Amino acid sequence: MYDFTLSDAMSEIMEIKAQYISERSVFVEGARMIPLLKALGATDVDLERIKLVSDDLPKDPTLPFRESRNGRFCFDFENSRVYRLEAQPFALSAEEDFVRHDSGQTRVFEEVGDNLQLNTALQALLVFKSLVFHGVATAHRPKLDYNSPGWICTLFNLRTISTPELQGEPALEGVHSDGVDHTMTTFLGSQNMTPGSAVTFLHDMREKNATRWNETDPELVLGERGHRHFLDTLMVVDHERKHSLSPVEAVDTTRTATRDMLIFFTRKPVLEGHISHPYDSLTAHERLPMTVELPQLQEKVLADAGAFVAQGALR
Template sequence: MRQAAATLSRMPPIPDFTALGERLRRDGFAFLEAPVTSALLGAPAALGDWPAFAASWNDLAPDTYLAAQGRHRRRRHATFAVGEDGEILRQPHQPHFQSLAYNRLQGDIQRWFEPIEQAVAEGASLQRILAFSRDLFGALAPQARRWHVEVHQFRIEALPEQAGEPTPEGMHRDGVDYVLVLMIDRHNIASGTTTILAPDGTELGSFTLTRPLDAALVDDARVFHGVTPVSPLDPSQPAHRDVLVVTFRAA
């Protein structure tokens, strides 16, 4: 079940890679509608395993850390490194860590999640998304010689008696340099609006990712971001919001 975008502040089209970099430098964030993201990624040819990639969200594991606080989310996680030569290499499985300064809900905890499946990590779609992110963020920060990259598969489940929370920590920064949020699928949900704030609380933009390949790019040092809870359109049917989150931090 699809619904129209509830876009509160629509930005003009971004015609190419260079213009996207200029937008991020100027505004600290960018909203990409699916046709733009598709063109930038070279889809469909460069995303040859997309059906299997999207289907892998059906095999995510419960987030036990969040479940302990009465919230529902499924996820998998992987870490990569980008070297000086630009090569993207998966790293041994390791915990995800954020300090309390960035995550008031689950900071200062080493959180171990189930790893992203090897076939997904090595597949054409994720490899293309990582290469695109490397090229874009590398151009924005040419002084960064190496990158620590984390990849998160998220499924936010909306229940009849409880809305799903894409960002249960509220408006936040992730403690990295750059963030890519890519819509994979949304089914039977309302809301899920992303809001971008300046450090002083001024709203800079607001938009809703509704279609596969809708995307948000964030300069994490400059702006805060958060997503409103999602609720089922039809309470009798399953409801979820699937996104890929990729973070880059200069190493």
């Protein structure tokens, strides 16, 4: 592995973006992500630090086997920046293809702090996601404002925990979508977790919501991916592919097993009548400010990636 220049990274991201456009999902192995993120500003020190950021997570508001924090960010392409948004409650509904015991509930998560948002590896992940999804045409969700220039990204830092008494479920809800336009999931690490744990299955939109991962129609399974190595990253066009996950299983069943992830939910701002309309502020966070510049290269990357698809380079 060698260090990428920014030009190297942009060329590589062009290929990743082309696959995303063509296949509506893309999995990038951690070994491929590391030089990309370093070219986008991540330092070796922060790459090591981000592995430990999940160690101080508080209890999740509704799931007993999970610890969590979240934070809201705005991709502001008009001003070539991403900035931290003020805290808001969080809700997902059955109308958005999310069927669980807490569907439609207003949940309040403790906020991610500077130890995560000022980490250059996290900031590089935000830049990476912006370059991949910006300008990609997708099926529109109802009650989202596609005329708005901004995009809202809700970041979750999650630890799923299995104990001898409790099974950890990365997706207790079974088959679902995340109520957004673009979902990105990045693996930070695990302890005592079997290699076959927490497999992500991608499903055709015809699959029934809330179906368990092992009870789905095989003809509607479009692929599967396992996050196994540091920074393994999956991006999915969320309103065109549903997904489900298998549980976290322990190698030593007498001890706790954990799985640490970063989840990036990105969508357009909502319109009146959407469940999240009262909680969709675009106001910057006063107590925890953060701004990162975005490369002004998205349109060229999109054009080049589109050319790759048109030529059948990745089909």
